[in-house]
Amino acid sequence: MTMMKKLLTSAVASAMMATGAQAAISNDTVKIGYLADMSGTYRDLAGPNGLKAMEMAIADFGGEVNGAKIEVVSADDRNSADVASSTVRRWVENENVDLVAGLVASSVSIAVSDILEENDRLGIVSGSAASSITNEHCTPNHIHYVYDTYPLANGTASAVVKEGGKTWFILTADYAFGHALEGDVTRVVEANGGEIIGTLRHPFPTPDFSSFILQAQASGADVVALANAGADTTNAINTASEFGLTQSGQTLAALLLFLNDVKALGVEAAQGIQLTTGWYWDMNDETRAWSDRFMEETGARPTMIHAGVYSSTMQYLKAVEATGSDDAQTVRKQMMNTPINDMFTKNGVIREDGRMVHDMYLAEVKTPAESKNEWDLYKILRTIPAEEAYRPLSESKCPLVNK
């Protein structure tokens, strides 16, 4: 009898807890953890200014949701999956963090999403590039928001092949992200009738690219593609211009360039480079207005990551408000059912694999004559429609996708 009673009470209690989790905000607080590289190579593309963007979103939302307060914690992952894992474990297991956002290095995002799945919390990846995050590494507990390697290859590589760059030499950063990008580029180049005549995997990071640029020149390829990021890319571009790579008739294609990289290079060195981006601050009145506010806060123009952090935080809070819950599955479902229409994108949709698909842009770096100020850097050549930009669900390896 006592046994029966115990069982019954626990059944009732767990039933109550389960409904409670779905219909209420735990601890009367929505707690968001911002995790990013705050001091290393990837600091400027997300970093402290990304945290600022998140705080802007929370302030614009009104600082509280359905009467519950919104709290933010942040940490530096130092681009290390180990550091990131122990931080997020502490956040979700001891500190009741509901959402982990930011997430830059692809290795960090993949490690963190596993912990979030174990604990059933939500993650929104804004900074990472690897398309595998919503493919073989997809979970029901994270969303990949801004961009990935698939549209980078689709946008830039296919444009360059169509302009006549038939033979390719790829310089790849020798780690997960570089390999993913190299794979996506190879697929796009070959599908468009081009040919990869050489690839070279360089250590991450590499301060001196002269040796690799020399090998790229000797290969005689029409196009020298850079499948790397941050300082590696800017170093490679500078060295290529010093060694006269483009003067000798080869085209340089940088597959991942952020606004802060282009500003660091300057229009003199970077002019004419084509790149794919998920967002640019100077596209329309809405993006300009938000960017002006961001610049007042931070002194810099936002990268696509900064804008994505603002937009995704806003979407998350709206979903919490609409469902009255901070339960990961409830909120994720609500976010999937709500098209995104804001300063970041129009008609953006979160798919079941967690990929937010939206229009991407093929841009070209302006010439010194065209650029009116230090942040006037891109002209948009073409809008790549969402359905063309991202990996179609029919090719997905994600088990969440019903084919």
Place this chain on the structure above:
Amino acid sequence: MSMIFGVPLAVLSGQLLIGVINGAFYALLSLGLAVIFGLLKIINFAHGAMYMLGAMVTVIMFDVMGVNYWVALFMAPLLVGAVGVLIEYFLLRRIAGQDHIYSLLLTFGIALLMQGVLTNIYGVSGMRYSMPDLFKGGINLGFMFLPYYRAWVIGIALVVCFGTWFMIEKTKLGAYLRAGTEDAQLMQGFGINVPLLISLTYGFGVALAAFAGVLAAPIYSVTPVMGSHILITVFAVVVIGGMGSIGGAIITGILMGVVEGLTKTFYPPASSAVIFLVMVVVLMFRPAGLFGKEA
């Protein structure tokens, strides 16, 4: 075209030359470390930060005051050297004679502080510095295109390296220095101001790092973290050459540049590890380094 292990000779010659250029940077940096360790027995973990400071000062002086490259070539090492003298006078002097680990930790802390503060102010995307007009362009050597600036780097680095070696090993000032660190009391008895000599030596060592930083400014991304990557490599170079051996540091620096350059041609993924591999092998067979004296 003749081939060596599947690589055309022309490509190989280019890679050798590039190796010598990178080796010139290693030589300059390891030379400063070797001077500081050889004469003061300080393991200077702030060396990478001083290299970074040299490059940053060059860019900042240009942005703020329009100071050109040639002036920076003298001013930046002078300023950074002065910072070094202050560090020696106020901090390092207090732990003189203690175990090496103290100077290592102190200088490492100084490096982290500098890096952190400058990152906060300038970010890590890199600062732009234009090549001086004189060096724009290059010459076609037949087997490769050699930018004028890289040629200048080899030339000036070799001159500075040789000059330093000559000063320490062959002049009276160098003799004072070496004697002062061997037996400070005796030297002071002869009326030599040994503490001043030590401050200046540390200042000179870090000025060499800053000089390398100025040379790097037009060709590498200038960021507050640029020194942290190169520091460990340069330490390996000094260990291979023999801690404290001035000539050894120079020759090993250039040698390791070439070894790294060849690795970049034959098996690029290993290029960041090859110097450490050489270090392991050298330590197994010659624990004091290639040019060090067995203790």
